[in-house]
Every structure is written in C-alpha cells, then in structure tokens.
Amino acid sequence: MKNFCSSVYSWVDERLGLAELQALARHKTVPWHAHSFWYYWGGLSLMFFVLQAVTGMLLLVYYRPGPEAYESVRQITYDTHFGWLIRSLHSWGANLMIAAVGIHMFSVFFMKAYRKPREFGWWSGLGLLGLGMGFGFSGYLLPMDELAYFATTVGLDIPSGLPVIGSKMAALVRGGLEVNEHTVQRFSTLHVIVLPLLFLPLLGFHLYLVQRHGNAVPPSEESKPAAQRQAIPFFPHFLMKDMVMWLIAINLLAVMAAIYPWDLGPQADSLKPAPVGIHPEWYFMSQFQVLKMLGHWVPGKAGEFAGLGLFTVALVAWMLVPLYDTSRQAGRRARNTTVFGLLLLLATIATTIWGYLAL
Amino acid sequence: MNPPKPPSPPEAQGCGNRRTFVRVAAGGVGLCYAAAFAYPVYRYLESPVEKSASLAAVSEVSLPEAHKLAPGTALMFKFGSRPALLIHHPDDEWVALIAVCTHLGCTVQYQGDQDRIYCACHGGVYNARTGGNVSGPPPKPLERLEVKRTESAVVVSRPARTA
Numbered sequence: 001m002k003n004f005c006s007s008v009y010s011w012v013d014e015r016l017g018l019a020e021l022q023a024l025a026r027h028k029t030v031p032w033h034a035h036s037f038w039y040y041w042g043g044l045s046l047m048f049f050v051l052q053a054v055t056g057m058l059l060l061v062y063y064r065p066g067p068e069a070y071e072s073v074r075q076i077t078y079d080t081h082f083g084w085l086i087r088s089l090h091s092w093g094a095n096l097m098i099a100a101v102g103i104h105m106f107s108v109f110f111m112k113a114y115r116k117p118r119e120f121g122w123w124s125g126l127g128l129l130g131l132g133m134g135f136g137f138s139g140y141l142l143p144m145d146e147l148a149y150f151a152t153t154v155g156l157d158i159p160s161g162l163p164v165i166g167s168k169m170a171a172l173v174r175g176g177l178e179v180n181e182h183t184v185q186r187f188s189t190l191h192v193i194v195l196p197l198l199f200l201p202l203l204g205f206h207l208y209l210v211q212r213h214g215n216a217v218p219p220s221e222e223s224k225p226a227a228q229r230q231a232i233p234f235f236p237h238f239l240m241k242d243m244v245m246w247l248i249a250i251n252l253l254a255v256m257a258a259i260y261p262w263d264l265g266p267q268a269d270s271l272k273p274a275p276v277g278i279h280p281e282w283y284f285m286s287q288f289q290v291l292k293m294l295g296h297w298v299p300g301k302a303g304e305f306a307g308l309g310l311f312t313v314a315l316v317a318w319m320l321v322p323l324y325d326t327s328r329q330a331g332r333r334a335r336n337t338t339v340f341g342l343l344l345l346l347a348t349i350a351t352t353i354w355g356y357l358a359l
Numbered sequence: 360m361n362p363p364k365p366p367s368p369p370e371a372q373g374c375g376n377r378r379t380f381v382r383v384a385a386g387g388v389g390l391c392y393a394a395a396f397a398y399p400v401y402r403y404l405e406s407p408v409e410k411s412a413s414l415a416a417v418s419e420v421s422l423p424e425a426h427k428l429a430p431g432t433a434l435m436f437k438f439g440s441r442p443a444l445l446i447h448h449p450d451d452e453w454v455a456l457i458a459v460c461t462h463l464g465c466t467v468q469y470q471g472d473q474d475r476i477y478c479a480c481h482g483g484v485y486n487a488r489t490g491g492n493v494s495g496p497p498p499k500p501l502e503r504l505e506v507k508r509t510e511s512a513v514v515v516s517r518p519a520r521t522a
Contacts, residue, residue, distance in 0.1 A: 058400065058403060058404075061403075061404065079406075080403060080406040081399075081402035081403055081405070081406045081409075082399035082400075082402050082403045083403060083406070085399055085403075086399070086400075086403055
C-alpha cells in the first residue's frame with residue numbers, strides 16, 4: 001500500500017512538480033513579533049470570501065431574479081429547509097467580510113506595508129475593496145424588499161447628481177428611470193457573473209504578490225538588527241493559527257446567523273413612501289452622514305457635489321499614499337501619513353456613530 | 360491544533376498511544392464539525408425532492424369531464440408528480456397507467472391506430488390494455504392504476520397493494 005502511494009505520488013510529482021511546491025511551503029515563513037496578530041486579517045477576509053462564494057452558490061440554486069425575485073427569497077427564507085440559515089450566513093458573512101477587510105486595510109496602512117515593493121499589493125487591495133463594496137451594493141437589492149428598494153434608489157440617485165453623464169449613467173445601470181425588475185436582473189448578473197469575473201483574477205494577483213514579497217514588517221520591527229527578528233514557518237505553524245482564527249470566525253458567524261436571522265421586509269412597492277428611520281448598512285453610514293451634513297450646510301445639488309468631491313479627494317489621497325510615504329526611515333512624511341490615516345479612521349468612526357445617533 | 364508533545368516521552372509506546380488518541384479525537388471532532396455544516400446544506404438542497412415526493416404520494420386523482428373522452432382516444436394527466444395516461448378503448452374498456460417508460464423514464468404515448476403504447480426515445484412498445492412490455496428495451500410493464508367511473512368524472516387511484 002505504502003509502495004503504491006509513493007509510486008502514485010512520484011508519477012504526479014514528475015508531471016506537476018509537487019516537490020517544488022513542498023519546498024516553497026517549507027521555506028515560507030511569517031515574521032513573529034508584537035504586531036503579528038494583524039497578519040490574520042487578510043486570511044480571514046479570504047476565508048469570508050470563500051464562504052460568500054459557497055453560500056452564494058447555494059442561494060443561487062433557488063433565487064430567481066426579475067419579477068419573481070421577492071417571492072423566491074420569501075420561499076428560500078420560509079419554505080425551504082435551512083434556507084433562512086443559508087441566507088443569514090450570506091448576509092452576515094458579507095458584513096463580517098467587509099469588517100475583516102476594513103481591519104486588514106487599516107492594519108496594512110499603519111504597519112506601512114504599502115511601501116516599496118508592495119505598492120501593487122496596496123492598489124490591488126483597494127481594488128478588491130471597491131469590488132467588495134460593489135458586491136455589497138448589488139447584492140443588497142436582490143431580495144427586492146422595501147429596504148433593498150430604497151437603498152438602491154438612494155444609492156443610484158447620488159451618482160446621478162454628476163453633471164451631463166450622471167443621470168444617463170444611473171438610468172442605464174437601473175434599466176429604467178426608477179428601480180424595477182430590470183434593475184434586479186441586472187444587479188444579479190453583476191453580482192454573480194461580472195463582479196466575480198473581475199474579483200477572482202485580482203484576488204489571484206493580490207495573493208501572488210503576498211507570496212512573492214512575503215509579509216511586511218512594521219517600522220518598529222524593521223529598525224531591529226536582523227538577528228533579533230523572529231519568524232515562524234508558515235506551514236504548518238502559521239496555517240494552524242490561521243485556521244484557529246477561521247474557526248473562531250465561522251463560529252461567530254454561525255451564532256449570529258442562527259440567533260439573529262436576517263430579516264426579509266415587506267415586498268418593494270413603488271407607491272409606498274419610504275419607511276421612517278430608513279438608513280444604510282453600517283459600512284455606508286459614514287458617507288451617508290457626511291452627505292447629510294453637507295446637505296444641511298450646502299443645500300441642493302451643490303451639497304451632494306461637495307460630498308462626492310470630498311470622497312474623491314480622500315480616496316485619491318488614500319490610493320497615492322505609497323507614492324508619498326516612500327522612505328524606510330522615520331521622517332516627516334512617514335509621520336504625516338500616520339496622522340492622515342488616524343484622522344481618516346477617527347473621522348469614519350465618528351461620522352458612523354453620529355449617523356446612528358442622528359437617526 | 361498541533362498534537363501537544365507529552366513532557367519527555369519515557370517510552371516510545373506510551374508516546375505513540377497518546378499521539379494516536381489526540382489525532383483520532385481531533386479527527387472525530389473535525390468530522391462532527393463538518394457534519395454540522397453538511398446536514399443543513401443537504402436538507403436545503405433536498406427540499407424540493409421532499410415536496411415532489413409528498414406530491415407523488417397522492418393515492419387518488421379525480422378527472423372531471425374525463426368521462427366524455429371519445430372511444431379510441433387517450434388523455435394525459437398528472438398523477439401526483441408523474442404523468443399518467445387515461446385510455447378509453449373502442450370497446451369501452453377504461454385503462455389508466457403511469458406514463459413513465461420503465462426503460463429510462465421517457466413519457467410514453469398512446470397510439471390508438473396501432474392499439475399500443477409507444478415510447479419514442481428507444482422504441483419500447485407496451486400493451487395498451489395491460490401495460491405489459493411487448494417489445495423493445497423496457498424491462499417491465501407500466502405501472503397500472505385503477506379506474507372508477509362516476510356520473511361526472513373518472514376517478515383514478517393507486518391499486519391497494521402498492522399504496
């Protein structure tokens with residue numbers, strides 16, 4: 001038996017080069033220091049993405065986009081065994097994924113892991129975040145309940161404030177002048193075909209870069225002499241720790257999905273007024289509140305315009321950080337960047353809390 | 360997750376036992392965990408099967424207006440989830456059969472001019488009165504149903520022995 005296994009192994013190895021992969025796994029190490037905890041968050045984001053793909057495929061077994069969208073989600077939630085659980089796992093998983101990605105991004109930022117040669121890691125990561133938010137926005141409409149309807153109405157109304165092309169673009173995305181069954185059909189195509197096709201190669205690129213450059217160490221660790229730095233093997237040591245984190249995360253997700261099953265509101269009805277107290281999900285809350293504030297101070301389209309301008313400037317600055325903070329030495333630019341990140345983080349948290357208090 | 364190393368293994372055998380125990384226990388817990396996920400997924404995917412099985416469990420179907428069926432013609436209807444065939448023979452004999460070919464499950468048709476039931480998929484032929492397999496690949500006869508005629512309808516039911 002043992003002989004047979006080893007001859008099968010060597011047959012495959014000769015053709016696929018398994019030994020090289022093994023060597024790769026043996027040599028891969030992860031720096032081990034006071035801030036190593038933050039290395040888990042990329043893997044957690046990845047694990048959540050895989051879970052989203054699995055639960056998403058399961059939902060697609062019964063989901064019907066178009067005029068029957070609401071009815072099919074109602075059937076999934078109430079008529080199908082464990083349908084409520086699968087749907088809750090997908091909804092809660094989306095939230096936890098965005099949270100894990102957010103933590104991953106800020107930890108990368110504060111550990112200055114975007115510096116040479118990891119600029120493309122930063123940019124591809126931001127691209128993945130953008131696509132992830134696209135997943136969130138398009139997926140939110142799919143149940144076609146009241147909340148989904150108004151969230152999409154509002155979400156598409158914001159870019160329609162752009163001059164000249166804005167309203168044309170929004171109508172094209174919507175497939176009409178208001179949200180209707182064509183919108184659901186489009187968003188579902190976007191959500192299950194277009195976005196995954198864009199996301200997966202970008203994710204592959206991102207992971208390839210991680211493999212190529214290895215984990216970045218924070219400046220505090222970099223300043224130590226090489227002899228004082230420690231590392232642990234990736235396989236199996238770090239992977240085991242990774243898996244413990246995944247297990248904790250999956251259990252957390254399962255508990256949330258089981259105790260707080262995701263709600264399905266009343267069916268969307270274009271004749272009904274928006275319910276009082278309607279608000280976006282937490283990850284759009286900060287932008288929502290900023291737009292609301294600007295709307296108070298600068299009424300009309302000008303306020304929306306100012307808001308979009310502000311977001312664009314902040315996003316561009318955030319993207320260009322690797323080109324500004326380039327030096328390995330602690331200096332003015334490094335300090336400025338950290339302060340910028342802290343301000344942005346604080347502003348996001350503050351406007352989010354403010355948004356909830358102002359409901 | 361690493362099997363914990365016992366403090367200074369005194370005997371190779373004892374060490375092996377403890378390690379085996381931890382491995383088997385960890386594997387068992389892992390299997391239970393996987394099953395806890397697999398079970399809801401299985402039930403979720405199996406939901407429509409359950410529904411169609413409960414539909415198929417129907418034991419009687421009433422066909423209003425079917426008593427007006429002209430002699431020498433037939434009528435397709437749903438018996439539970441499966442297609443069925445009601446034949447009114449020229450000599451006023453009424454026959455009802457499950458219209459699913461016993462070969463590979465195609466839906467069969469009544470050919471009145473040749474007094475036979477025919478499956479177009481692989482050329483199976485059945486007797487139009489008994490449902491018996493006459494020629495072609497079908498391995499066994501079509502499933503027969505009982506027919507009762509009332510004033511206003513034809514009632515088709517599952518024979519008592521298979522119900």
